[in-house]
Amino acid sequence: MPMRGLLLRIRECKHSSSPAMRSLAEDIGRDPHAASVCSIRDLAAASHTSASTVVRFCRKLGYDGYKEFQRELVYELASTDDTNDIAFEDIVPGDAAEHVLRKVMQSNMRSMEATSRLIDPVALGR
Numbered sequence: 820m821p822m823r824g825l826l827l828r829i830r831e832c833k834h835s836s837s838p839a840m841r842s843l844a845e846d847i848g849r850d851p852h853a854a855s856v857c858s859i860r861d862l863a864a865a866s867h868t869s870a871s872t873v874v875r876f877c878r879k880l881g882y883d884g885y886k887e888f889q890r891e892l893v894y895e896l897a898s899t900d901d902t903n904d905i906a907f908e909d910i911v912p913g914d915a916a917e918h919v920l921r922k923v924m925q926s927n928m929r930s931m932e933a934t935s936r937l938i939d940p941v942a943l944g945r
């Protein structure tokens with residue numbers, strides 16, 4: 820089961836990390852799509868750190884190593900992209916009450932579906 824909220828955890832990690840890990844977190848946060856396709860050496864070079872710092876960073880976030888971290892980053896970016904594709908209908912003046920209600924219900928359902936893809940049920944049970 821993948822861990823959820825990786826990008827949020829990376830942001831939070833900046834506050835309690837060494838300068839090298841903070842630099843790495845900032846670089847990943849600035850362009851997570853680019854970071855997701857980097858090799859460990861490329862990511863280390865881009866953030867002016869070492870490969871061992873990248874591995875320590877991944878372990879601090881709860882992963883066994885870089886490959887597991889990278890897979891989760893790709894997964895989370897794909898999930899986030901899915902939620903960005905949701906189009907909500909605008910309510911315009913003149914819409915009949917039943918049309919407004921339908922639009923609101925559809926928007927709520929789309930939001931709940933997107934949220935369900937991002938929530939970790941195991942974490943909620945804690």
